[in-house]
Amino acid sequence: GQNIDQPTEMTATEGAIVQINCTYQTSGFNGLFWYQQHAGEAPTFLSYNVLDGLEEKGRFSSFLSRSKGYSYLLLKELQMKDSASYLCAAASGFQKLVFGTGTRLLVSP
Amino acid sequence: DAGVTQSPTHLIKTRGQQVTLRCSPKSGHDTVSWYQQALGQGPQFIFQYYEEEERQRGNFPDRFSGHQFPNYSSELNVNALLLGDSALYLCASSLVSWEDGELFFGEGSRLTVL
Numbered sequence: 138g139q140n141i142d143q144p145t146e147m148t149a150t151e152g153a154i155v156q157i158n159c160t161y162q163t164s165g166f167n168g169l170f171w172y173q174q175h176a177g178e179a180p181t182f183l184s185y186n187v188l189d190g191l192e193e194k195g196r197f198s199s200f201l202s203r204s205k206g207y208s209y210l211l212l213k214e215l216q217m218k219d220s221a222s223y224l225c226a227a228a229s230g231f232q233k234l235v236f237g238t239g240t241r242l243l244v245s246p
Numbered sequence: 247d248a249g250v251t252q253s254p255t256h257l258i259k260t261r262g263q264q265v266t267l268r269c270s271p272k273s274g275h276d277t278v279s280w281y282q283q284a285l286g287q288g289p290q291f292i293f294q295y296y297e298e299e300e301r302q303r304g305n306f307p308d309r310f311s312g313h314q315f316p317n318y319s320s321e322l323n324v325n326a327l328l329l330g331d332s333a334l335y336l337c338a339s340s341l342v343s344w345e346d347g348e349l350f351f352g353e354g355s356r357l358t359v360l
Contacts, residue, residue: 141288168347179336179354180289185347224288232277232340232349233302236288 139163141237143225148243149215157210157240159225167228169201171210174222174239183210183223212242220244248273250339250352258358259327267322267355271339275350277301278320280312281336283354289336295320296342324357332359 140162149155161169168187172180186192186201186208198211212219222239229235251270259265271278277296281289291304295314314320318339324331334356340349 167344170347170349172351179351182350187347226288228347231294231302232279232344233291233294233304234279234281234289234338234349235291238286238288 139227139229139235141225141227141235143223143237143240145238146241146243148245151215151217151244151246153215154211154213155215155242157212157223157225157242159208159210159237161206161208161225161227161235161237163227163229163235165230166203167230167232169199169208170224170226170228170234171197171199171208172224172226174224176222180224215244217244217246250337250350252335252337252352252355254355255353256356256358258360260360261327261329263327263359264323264325265327265357267324267335267337267357268319269322269337269339269352270319271337272350275339275341276318277340277342278314278318279338279340279349280320280322281338281351282306283334283336285333292322327359329359332357 143159171183174180184199226234226236279294280292283289293303298314309325334354337352
């Protein structure tokens with residue numbers, strides 16, 4: 138079957154670092170996406186990993202281990218505007234994304 | 247350069263009615279996928295269109311149908327609406343060549359079924 142697991146909710150303090158984990162199980166795996174979604178808005182692309190390792194983009198980094206079916210999103214120097222839901226999605230087959238339920242991140246002052 | 251555009255942004259229907267949602271992909275993109283996102287959930291894949299044909303389909307009933315036009319724009323049709331069809335409907339566009347995993351979402355159409 139296809140399954141994506143990520144924590145439901147996390148809290149962190151402004152300026153801190155937070156790591157959001159995701160485990161996945163899909164057939165025809167073709168890459169791992171992370172999206173940010175503010176309430177009532179569309180998902181915004183953050184990262185795409187297809188090979189093992191760490192990809193860094195400014196304050197955001199994403200890691201993938203294909204053998205372990207595991208990924209994480211690392212957010213550094215947290216800002217209040219980072220309060221949002223973070224969606225982990227595995228690409229299965231031809232550009233079909235299987236999403237987790239999302240991790241709701243609350244950043245406090 | 248316009249991104250993915252969807253219309254309408256909000257609409258309200260009653261049970262049993264039919265609805266049509268529209269999507270224009272990002273300039274240069276040729277593949278359109280539709281997702282349904284219920285409140286508090288992640289998006290669920292409905293189907294995907296390429297070269298005016300349905301290429302893949304998720305676990306949705308036949309009440310959900312679609313179309314892609316020669317200019318790559320797409321429509322999602324839902325017949326015999328149920329209360330459970332209330333959701334945010336997202337359109338995503340990409341290139342069939344899947345360069346760097348480029349796949350972008352539109353702002354969505356929020357459907358409320360009463």
